[in-house]
Amino acid sequence: MNNMKLIFEKGNTNRGLDLMPECDVPVTHVSAGYERKKELNLPHVSETEISRHYTKLVKRTFGVNNGFYPLGSCTMKYNPKINNEMAGLPGFSDVHPLQPIDTVQGCLEVYQLADKYLGKITGMDAMDFQPAAGAHGEFTGLKLIRAYHQDRNDSKRDKIIVPDSAHGTNPASAAMAGFTVVNVPSTEDGFVDVEALRNAVGEDTAGFMLTNPNTIGLFEEHILEITSIIHEAGGLNYYDGANLNAIMGVARPGDMGFDVVHLNLHKTFSTPHGGGGPGSGPVGCKDILVKYLPTPRIIDNKGMLAFEDKNEKSIGRVKDFYGNFLVVVRALTYMMTLGSEGLKDASENAVLNANYMLHKLKDTFDIPFGNGRCMHEFVMSLEELKKEKSVSALDFAKALLDYGMHPPTMYFPLIVHEALMVEPTETESKETLDEAIEIFKEIYNKACNDPDAVHNSPTTTPIGRPDEVRAARNPILRYNF
Amino acid sequence: MGTYIPNTKEEQLSMLKEIGLNSMYELFDAIPKEVKLGAPLDIPRGMSEMEVSSKMRKIAGKNKVYDSIFRGCGAYRHYIPSIVKQVTSKEEFMTAYTPYQAEISQGILQSIFEYQTMICELTGMQVSNASVYDGASAAAEAVIMSKERKRKKALLSASVNPMIIETIGTYISGTDMEMEIIPVKDGLTDIESLKNKLDDDISCVLIQQPNYYGLLEDGDAIGSILADSDIKYIMSCNPISLGILKTPAEYGVDIAIGEGQPLGLGLSFGGPYLGFMATTDKLMRRLPGRIVGETTDSQGRRAYVLTLQAREQHIRREKASSNICSNQALCAMTAAVYLASMGKEGLKQAATLSMSKAHYLAQRLCEIDGYEMVYKGEFFNEFVTTVNTDVDRVLQVLSDNGILGGYPLEGDDKGQLLWCATELNTKEEMDALTRILREVQE
Numbered sequence: 001m002n003n004m005k006l007i008f009e010k011g012n013t014n015r016g017l018d019l020m021p022e023c024d025v026p027v028t029h030v031s032a033g034y035e036r037k038k039e040l041n042l043p044h045v046s047e048t049e050i051s052r053h054y055t056k057l058v059k060r061t062f063g064v065n066n067g068f069y070p071l072g073s074c075t076m077k078y079n080p081k082i083n084n085e086m087a088g089l090p091g092f093s094d095v096h097p098l099q100p101i102d103t104v105q106g107c108l109e110v111y112q113l114a115d116k117y118l119g120k121i122t123g124m125d126a127m128d129f130q131p132a133a134g135a136h137g138e139f140t141g142l143k144l145i146r147a148y149h150q151d152r153n154d155s156k157r158d159k160i161i162v163p164d165s166a167h168g169t170n171p172a173s174a175a176m177a178g179f180t181v182v183n184v185p186s187t188e189d190g191f192v193d194v195e196a197l198r199n200a201v202g203e204d205t206a207g208f209m210l211t212n213p214n215t216i217g218l219f220e221e222h223i224l225e226i227t228s229i230i231h232e233a234g235g236l237n238y239y240d241g242a243n244l245n246a247i248m249g250v251a252r253p254g255d256m257g258f259d260v261v262h263l264n265l266h267k268t269f270s271t272p273h274g275g276g277g278p279g280s281g282p283v284g285c286k287d288i289l290v291k292y293l294p295t296p297r298i299i300d301n302k303g304m305l306a307f308e309d310k311n312e313k314s315i316g317r318v319k320d321f322y323g324n325f326l327v328v329v330r331a332l333t334y335m336m337t338l339g340s341e342g343l344k345d346a347s348e349n350a351v352l353n354a355n356y357m358l359h360k361l362k363d364t365f366d367i368p369f370g371n372g373r374c375m376h377e378f379v380m381s382l383e384e385l386k387k388e389k390s391v392s393a394l395d396f397a398k399a400l401l402d403y404g405m406h407p408p409t410m411y412f413p414l415i416v417h418e419a420l421m422v423e424p425t426e427t428e429s430k431e432t433l434d435e436a437i438e439i440f441k442e443i444y445n446k447a448c449n450d451p452d453a454v455h456n457s458p459t460t461t462p463i464g465r466p467d468e469v470r471a472a473r474n475p476i477l478r479y480n481f
Numbered sequence: 482m483g484t485y486i487p488n489t490k491e492e493q494l495s496m497l498k499e500i501g502l503n504s505m506y507e508l509f510d511a512i513p514k515e516v517k518l519g520a521p522l523d524i525p526r527g528m529s530e531m532e533v534s535s536k537m538r539k540i541a542g543k544n545k546v547y548d549s550i551f552r553g554c555g556a557y558r559h560y561i562p563s564i565v566k567q568v569t570s571k572e573e574f575m576t577a578y579t580p581y582q583a584e585i586s587q588g589i590l591q592s593i594f595e596y597q598t599m600i601c602e603l604t605g606m607q608v609s610n611a612s613v614y615d616g617a618s619a620a621a622e623a624v625i626m627s628k629e630r631k632r633k634k635a636l637l638s639a640s641v642n643p644m645i646i647e648t649i650g651t652y653i654s655g656t657d658m659e660m661e662i663i664p665v666k667d668g669l670t671d672i673e674s675l676k677n678k679l680d681d682d683i684s685c686v687l688i689q690q691p692n693y694y695g696l697l698e699d700g701d702a703i704g705s706i707l708a709d710s711d712i713k714y715i716m717s718c719n720p721i722s723l724g725i726l727k728t729p730a731e732y733g734v735d736i737a738i739g740e741g742q743p744l745g746l747g748l749s750f751g752g753p754y755l756g757f758m759a760t761t762d763k764l765m766r767r768l769p770g771r772i773v774g775e776t777t778d779s780q781g782r783r784a785y786v787l788t789l790q791a792r793e794q795h796i797r798r799e800k801a802s803s804n805i806c807s808n809q810a811l812c813a814m815t816a817a818v819y820l821a822s823m824g825k826e827g828l829k830q831a832a833t834l835s836m837s838k839a840h841y842l843a844q845r846l847c848e849i850d851g852y853e854m855v856y857k858g859e860f861f862n863e864f865v866t867t868v869n870t871d872v873d874r875v876l877q878v879l880s881d882n883g884i885l886g887g888y889p890l891e892g893d894d895k896g897q898l899l900w901c902a903t904e905l906n907t908k909e910e911m912d913a914l915t916r917i918l919r920e921v922q923e
Binding site: 003004006008016020023029030031035037038040041042043047053054058061065069071074076077085089093096099100103106113117120121132136139143168171174175177178223224247248255256270272274275277279315316319320321322324325327333336338339340346348349351355359401407410429430458461468470471476478479 | 524543642826837840841
């Protein structure tokens with residue numbers, strides 16, 4: 001098989017598209033000293049070549065439309081097409097962000113409605129849509145916590161507590177927002193260690209970050225105790241919304257004692273992931289934090305929606321303009337379609353599908369936490385398989401590729417050795433789950449009987465396993481002409 | 482109510498039975514009663530696809546889509562070749578996850594590698610990342626990147642877009658970094674003042690080229706002041722202008738950043754856009770965000786992977802260079818398809834057309850009594866004029882004629898308009914604009 005060519009290796013000099021007319025005004029040239037001297041190498045290809053090039057790349061890409069994608073913590077549900085169609089309406093996509101306010105009332109209404117829906121879903125008093133992705137939302141939410149303490153002249157609170165099972169973004173965001181990170185261990189059952197938490201809090205506690213259901217797919221049974229330990233110590237509780245898909249219409253972070261949340265609209269609300277973005281990471285908060293939200297805020301001025309950007313208490317702007325608007329259009333379309341009962345149905349079926357898979361796999365695989373039950377995802381450990389047959393979670397994941405399925409999340413959370421985290425989502429049918437269950441078992445048997453076959457997988461994908469060490473040791477990060 | 486759940490109620494029930502449960506309610510046994518929601522969510526019932534479509538169209542209809550736009554100020558309307566949307570709407574590209582599983586993600590990985598190459602070519606820099614959220618967060622990340630043990634103060638030119646300055650302020654507040662503004666003189670960074678502010682604690686100097694007022698900064702002068710110093714030179718650029726304007730690398734820049742929206746992304750009321758970041762080999766390992774690298778697979782074939790991940794949050798946690806996880810992959814692909822469609826000549830043409838139209842517009846506007854160029858410096862496709870009457874009235878009349886006029890500046894610049902032209906503005910349109918403005922005067 002030949003190497004796939006780069007677009008720079010196609011076409012020929014002087015080939016290209018004819019896109020723009022002749023200049024209808026006198027041509028202005030760049031003055032001496034300001035002009036580009038450096039040769040500019042861009043592709044010189046025809047439209048046919050562009051079309052075929054990307055069609056080839058499509059064949060080497062695996063989307064939710066290609067097959068089952070049980071990537072834990074990422075909520076790879078089906079992405080409804082109407083969401084995209086609505087985002088493509090010229091009334092949304094051709095609007096300049098700095099138009100007069102009376103000409104963007106529809107855009108502001110989208111934000112207002114999304115605010116209302118998400119506020120009810122999370123139990124928060126206000127939402128803000130500036131953050132462009134989950135990690136950006138975490139950073140924003142943590143800034144709110146900092147502003148809250150500073151406003152109360154409580155500036156010694158510089159520590160954010162995170163469980164050792166947290167997403168890597170949690171400690172990274174806390175550090176970026178200027179906090180010191182304190183890790184607390186999990187119990188043997190995979191929950192926050194309440195006693196350890198009690199010992200960790202103090203006068204320097206600014207806040208606590210938690211994903212709930214947590215990253216091993218279990219609902220923190222002592223959630224109210226946990227959040228009140230933090231509150232009693234004078235800190236605030238931060239909800240990482242990565243796993244909201246488990247509890248919509250069933251329970252709300254706002255009722256669990258959380259003061260601030262971020263959501264991942266590209267996960268729970270089905271706006272697509274786009275191969276790694278754009279996402280949208282709105283932040284929601286309780287009344288006590290509203291005045292610190294980023295500016296500008298949307299306000300209702302006697303029936304006319306408007307931007308308010310004068311607010312001394314605000315943490316300020318985190319992004320240019322107001323957020324990844326078209327992603328919010330998609331999420332709103334989705335929420336309107338499902339509505340109150342549909343969102344709950346989605347969560348129920350997400351949890352049902354995960355429990356069904358867990359139930360059918362638990363006799364074959366070691367599922368260290370949850371006693372045979374889970375919320376919307378569960379974590380398997382291949383530690384034994386690794387020890388006895390030298391088949392790692394990575395090997396197992398690579399073997400799944402040959403079955404036309406996207407593997408589960410590997411090696412996360414860090415508290416489980418050789419972890420594979422499975423999140424089927426609600427948009428998969430029983431047949432798909434049954435098929436996946438059979439594939440998991442088949443690979444397990446193969447791992448026991450013929451481990452080399454698993455070590456050598458995948459064999460049917462466009463490339464075999466890449467040499468990652470070589471990539472990092474000798475970085476080639478661009479094509480050299 | 483719409484739904485995307487394939488399993489019927491009967492199938493759901495049989496699955497429940499199989500796991501030994503009788504109802505959906507029991508699935509949530511682990512949730513303490515005290516936190517369970519007692520009532521249905523207080524939001525409207527779901528709707529059919531047809532109803533949702535009609536409702537959303539009504540909302541979109543409340544916005545005004547201008548036929549003719551003379552406003553930029555960070556978001557630019559350029560011609561988008563038809564193939565761009567067709568390619569980037571492909572379901573696989575839209576619905577894939579971040580390419581962690583390289584064997585089935587070569588398409589996305591290669592597209593990012595090609596994007597990185599194109600950004601390096603545009604800026605003249607050696608290394609690009611896979612994109613960040615937008616131009617403002619790219620600027621903030623660049624400022625943070627410049628921090629050294631003893632250098633923690635950023636100097637930002639007052640001629641940088643205020644939204645960018647504000648965003649940087651938010652990013653560094655509460656950390657050990659600080660920032661100071663370099664004033665402007667005649668619309669340009671005051672170089673004497675910049676010189677006076679240089680000190681052992683300065684980590685970087687950020688300027689925008691063309692700047693907020695559309696003017697071309699003396700990037701060479703600043704480059705030679707900073708050359709051979711440990712102060713990082715950061716430049717925020719308009720990527721279309723780089724088809725004809727001097728590259729950041731030619732100015733001696735250490736970190737080139739910018740808003741990638743002009744590269745084939747629509748105005749979209751401000752997002753999703755694209756932040757690009759490129760730097761030197763020397764600073765490669767400090768660059769935040771995803772980076773794709775070339776390697777070989779088990780059979781020696783060329784392959785692409787996410788690389789240099791030791792900088793990133795999922796490995797380094799609180800010690801990571803940034804918390805960034807999602808980037809704007811699909812927007813980066815959009816920019817790549819745009820640049821492939823335009824090619825070198827097309828990009829040069831778009832830049833030349835934009836610049837020529839802006840100069841024609843400036844000339845026509847200045848023929849009107851009371852309209853004058855506020856600054857005399859060189860400009861690309863934006864410029865500031867005075868207005869001969871009430872700004873709001875001028876803009877309202879234009880708006881009534883389907884024209885989005887220049888952006889009304891604020892603060893000390895109140896009463897002035899920041900105009901913009903691109904290849905999409907025809908001579909006819911600009912002549913009509915001048916005619917209407919003359920009438921407002923009378």
